[in-house]
Amino acid sequence: MSPASGHPDRRKPYHHGALRQALLDAGIALAREGGPDRVILREAARAAGVSHSAAYRHFADREALLAEVSRHARGELAAEMRRRLNRVTHPPERLAAVGTAYIDFALTNPGLFRTAFAQHPATGGNDGAPARGEAEPFDILGQVLDQAQSAGLLDQDRxxxxxxAVWSAVHGLASLLLDGPLPATGADLDFALRQVFGLIERGLLRRPAEEP
Structure with missing residues (x-):
């Protein structure tokens, strides 16, 4: 109860650091709803129940919040890729697993997928850089390709x-499925996946007939 009014105090009692997380959670929710354009610091502050000026104490501007939300989205994508990898052991299957995880994430989380690369350390400054020990989707793909090379399925010169090459093919397919004109359901989706993943495997991986 508020001592002055006798009514419950409805203000949110944020501890140190909790408001920053609340704003980040609100930004993530906004990204899920509408992608990177929906991530607005004022909207995140409103959702967290605080003033716009209070939000500025934790994020310098909208770009700073977007960078953190983008990093989180890439983390969710990377986690899904790792989950798929845990189910398979053979290198060709692992390459298909990370590609399928990428496509499925794009189709089931379009807002987060679009936000994942809205800010990136390669183009958006250090704010969007991964935390120490946190793998990026691109890193996971590289690890799978290294494993394929170690298994003798990927020539050193390739x-x-x-x-x-792989990321461009898979990301391009994801974009075409999300925004058209490729259909993203049923047999049409399965056909598109087989075509792209088959092209990747034929272009990179050594087939049995190629074995020395």
């Missing part, structure tokens, strides 16, 4: 830059 390894440099292989992440760029």
């Amino acid at each position: 390894r440099p830059g292989a992440e760029i």
